[in-house]
Amino acid sequence: MILLGHGGVKGPHMNTISAFKQALAQGAHGFEVDVRDTADARLVALHDPHFEAQGRTYRVSDLTLPQLRRIHPRGEELATLDEALAQLPRALVDVDAKTPRAARLAAALVEEEGYTWRTLLSADTREILVAARKASRNLRLGYSVTSLRGLAALPLAALTGLYSVHAPLDGIRVLGLRTYRLLLRAVRSRGVKVAVWSWKANEEEALPLVDGLYDILIADSPARAAALLRGRLAPVPAFP
Numbered sequence: 001m002i003l004l005g006h007g008g009v010k011g012p013h014m015n016t017i018s019a020f021k022q023a024l025a026q027g028a029h030g031f032e033v034d035v036r037d038t039a040d041a042r043l044v045a046l047h048d049p050h051f052e053a054q055g056r057t058y059r060v061s062d063l064t065l066p067q068l069r070r071i072h073p074r075g076e077e078l079a080t081l082d083e084a085l086a087q088l089p090r091a092l093v094d095v096d097a098k099t100p101r102a103a104r105l106a107a108a109l110v111e112e113e114g115y116t117w118r119t120l121l122s123a124d125t126r127e128i129l130v131a132a133r134k135a136s137r138n139l140r141l142g143y144s145v146t147s148l149r150g151l152a153a154l155p156l157a158a159l160t161g162l163y164s165v166h167a168p169l170d171g172i173r174v175l176g177l178r179t180y181r182l183l184l185r186a187v188r189s190r191g192v193k194v195a196v197w198s199w200k201a202n203e204e205e206a207l208p209l210v211d212g213l214y215d216i217l218i219a220d221s222p223a224r225a226a227a228l229l230r231g232r233l234a235p236v237p238a239f240p
Contacts, residue, residue, distance in 0.1 A: 001232045002216045002240060003225055004094055005031040006197060007047075010220035015045035017079045020088055027226030029237040030092030030118070032197070032218045035081050037102040040064040043081035043109065046072075049098070061099070081106060085115055092237050094195070094218065095121045096144065100131035107135035116140075120239060122166050122195075124150055133161070140239065142166050142195060148174070151183075163239075164193040164216065169201040177209055184213040193240060204228060215240045 005028045008019025020031045034047040042065040050057055053071050060068065069076055085093065095110075097103035103123060110119045121132050122142035129141050140163035145151050154165065165187045172180045184194050195216035198206070203219060207228060216239075219225035226233065234240070 001214075001229055001234060002030075002092065002237075003028045003222060003229065003233055004092060004195075004216065004218045005222045006218050006220045007032060007034065009222060013077070015047065015079065016074070016077050017084060017087060018077075020079075020084055020091065023222045024088065024091060026221075026223035027233070028219070028222035029234065030088075030094070031084075032094040032096055032122075033079075033081065033084060034096045034098060035102050035106055036060045036098045037105055038063060038065050038068060041105060043102060043105055044068060045079040045081065045084065047098070082109060082113075085110075085113065085119075090118075090237055092118050092239060093120070094142065094216075095119060097121055097123045097128050097132065100128050103128045103132035104135045107132040107139050110139055111136040118237065118239075120163065122164070126153065129162075140164070142193075145171070162192050164195050166195040166197060166218070167214075169196055169198045169203065169206040169210075172201065172206055172209060181210060181213060184210060188213065188215075 005023025007014030008023045008031045013019045015034055023031045033045050035043050036046050038044055039062055046060055050059055053073055069078055095106050097106055110116055116138045120140040120142050122144045123129050124144040124146040142164035143162055144166040187194050194214040196214045197218035217225055
């Protein structure tokens with residue numbers, strides 16, 4: 001079993017170097033990081049396309065990295081993907097690319113730096129995954145199901161050659177436990193790995209319900225997850 005921290009550790013400092021380091025200290029093999037592209041083609045660790053500052057709304061893609069670090073509320077705490085990969089050289093990383101351009105840039109970076117062995121790139125649209133595949137033939141790709149529409153598009157996403165499907169634990173409530181378990185079994189029967197993550201679901205309550213049906217856990221609290229999975233985590237960082 002592989003354990004990744006969701007944005008490092010869920011909270012006000014998600015998607016920062018300090019959160020990634022905290023996840024590793026809590027027993028995770030690595031971390032998931034949301035990535036967006038800037039106007040100067042840098043990859044910044046941010047989830048949302050917009051942010052509020054100084055009484056205005058800004059679009060991340062309209063600003064350069066120096067501008068972002070000057071204007072964004074997190075300032076110099078903002079991390080870039082290359083910084084995270086360089087500062088945590090043994091960590092496994094799930095790059096959640098938010099745009100096709102971010103996927104292309106991330107895939108190219110990972111390929112050029114020789115990081116494909118420890119990197120998984122995930123996205124919730126086929127368009128983004130195709131962009132990543134064009135930039136790297138070796139990179140693992142994961143399809144993230146974020147809606148019922150996304151679930152319906154899963155067969156199309158599979159055309160890109162998937163390593164993993166990322167299923168939110170919240171799907172248990174939406175689909176029902178039996179259907180959700182059948183979905184995970186169907187994915188794994190095709191040789192595709194299953195990664196589970198939570199939007200609002202209680203991980204400690206949901207995980208026992210799908211025991212044995214997932215390979216990667218992207219946890220809000222790596223410490224609690226590591227305790228729950230004690231004795232079942234992979235001894236060394238390596239994607240299954």
